[in-house]
Amino acid sequence: MLDIRWIRDNPEALDAALKKRGAEPESASLIKLDEERRAHIARVQEAQARRNAASKEIGAAMGAGETEKAELLKAEVGELKAFLAAAEDVERELDARLRDALARIPNVPLDDVPVGEDEEANVELRQTGEKRQFNFQPKEHFELGEALGQMDFETAAKMSGARFTLLNGGLARLERALGQFMLDLHTTEHGYIEVNPPLLVRDDAMFGTGQLPKFEEDLFPTARSLTEKERVSKAVFEALESVQNEKDRVGEKDFVVPVHDRINALLENEFLIPRHERLWLIPTAEVPLTNIVRETIIDHDYLPRRYTALTPCFRSEAGSAGRDTRGYLRQHQFYKVELVSVTDADSSLDELERMTKCAETVLERLGLHFRTMVLSTGDMGFGARKTHDIEVWLPGQGAYREISSCSVCGDFQARRMNARYRVEARPGQRSGGEKQTRFVHTLNGSGVAMGRALIAVMETYQQEDGSIAVPDALKPYMGAIDVITA
Structure with missing residues (x-):
């Protein structure tokens, strides 16, 4: 969420940022809502001051024997009390209107983010690794999985409908191995704290990371969260x-x-059902991991905080009708290793580079070819200021596909969560060395999506006979299995 004070001082900057994202200008309507709210607050303060003054005048009038004046003042105080009682509801409504309007405004892109309408304007930063050269025509993952008898779309559809998959045998173990490998890498080498978070969260948690209210259609509510x-x-x-x-x-x-x-x-x-009792299935572990610092004030020395989790994720894919309908690429339920960082205001851009490298290391260890992109303003997520996408090469498809997205959000999520950190006051700001607070900066990224990593491993390590060789990095997690066969 953006700061309304910043919007009042920089209306042109907000509208210019929204234009980069392909959105309409919003500063005028937001400032109008804020002015209405502030004018009401000013009237309330004036009424409170007049009520207090009139109450004192009543005593003075009574002491002076001015009964008629005292009665008039009592009537005035009664009217002021009635106004102030009703004013509380009006203030809550005005606050809610402004908060709801601000909650739907996307984050402001950083100046170095490429401007464009969609993925066509994304900019490649680097390529890593080499594309494997085949002496046979490589197959797509679903052809391989079905031929192995270990990727079953039909049975899953009978149980749950479209965009669900049943893995079994070697492929089920291979996906589990991927998750364990990623967690071990991020916790032992990259300094992330492993977390086993709740998979059901309330409205406030979804609001904090930006899923609500704008993206409600993309979420799976529980039955009591209709x-x-x-x-x-x-x-x-x-x-x-x-x-x-x-x-x-x-x-x-x-x-x-x-x-x-x-x-x-x-x-x-x-x-x-009260809104605070609604529960949602998490679309990504970003939600519970980021909300760990919700409504807290962290000592600066405690930053950065780095969290990782392997969880199932649930997405309705409301905006992807007809896309990637075959195979394991776009599912309603999938597993992902998530990375979340909480930093101070000065470290977040360096942390983005670090997080991106952590995700890249996963693919390097697996021997996969990939490229790293900077997303354009039109392709970037709602809460991001800058995003690096890592796209892995899929030989069967003959295309790059996103496998990780690492974003820096600045204080956008922190304002929604009221997450702060203490810092020593700078010289001249406050006397006596008193401490002040600032909003933390948050980052999130995939470290990486396990289903898409499974697809990349299957297509990259496929053999001519349809079997799948196990990458060296995963062999310690696969027991004695070096090759997955039917």
Whole structure:
């Protein structure tokens, strides 16, 4: 979330940043909301001051025997109290309107981010490793997996629908080995703290990292986290269904049941779930890992904090209809090793380079060819100021595909989470060496996506007979298995 004070002081800068992202200008509407809120607060403060002054004047008037004046002052105080009582609700509403509007504004890109509408404007930083040369036509991962009998899309679809996959045998173990390898690398060599976080989180956690409210359609709610519209629709359907069942039982001639009574009862008793009780399946471990510092003040010496987790991730893929429908590339449920860093304001850009290198090391150790890109303003995520994408080469597809995305968010998420750190005041700012607080900076990245790493290993290490050789880095995690065969 952006600082409204910065927006008031830099309206042109905000609109220019939004233009780079392909969005409409928002500064005027945001400033108008803020001015309305501030004007209301000023009226409240004036009313409070007048109430206090009038209360004192009542005593003076009574002491002077000015009964009529005292009664007028009492009436004025009564009106002021009524105004102030109603003003609290108005202030909450104005605060909520401004907060909701700010919550939907994307982060401001850094000056060195390439400007463009989409991925066509992304800029390549470097390539690492060599593409494997085959003396046969390489197959795609799903052809290999199905031929091995270890990647089953049909059975998964029977259980869960499209975009789910059942792995078994050697491929299931290979994916598990990838996760263990990544965690060991990041914790023993890269200094990340391993975390086993919750997979269900509340609204506040999703809001903190920017998934809510803008990207609700991309999330999987639990049954008790249905949207208001869904809950009302469900209530109406169940009410009508119960009415129909009752009608069928007693006969239409003797049936007298007000439908609206049934609907109201269901709404009141079953479907009014407070927002703070809603739970969502995490789309990435970025959500719980970043929220570790939510509503905390960290000592500067405690930074940076680096966390990693291997978790399942759940995404509805609402905006990807028709894309990558075959195979294991784009799933509703997948596993990923996540990297999250929390730094001070001066270290976050260096931390982005470090995090990117940590993710690249995974692919280097696996012997995979990849390239590292800087995303353009139009291809960058909502909360990011700058993003490095790592794209792995898939020989079967003959294309690069994203396998890791590392982003620096500045204090964008920290403002939503109220996450701060203490720093010593700079000379001249405060006297007596008092401490002050600043918002932390947050970063997140994939270290890396396990499903896509599995695909890359399968296609890169495939043999002419359809078997899959195990990369040297994974052999310690595979027991005695050097080659995965049918």
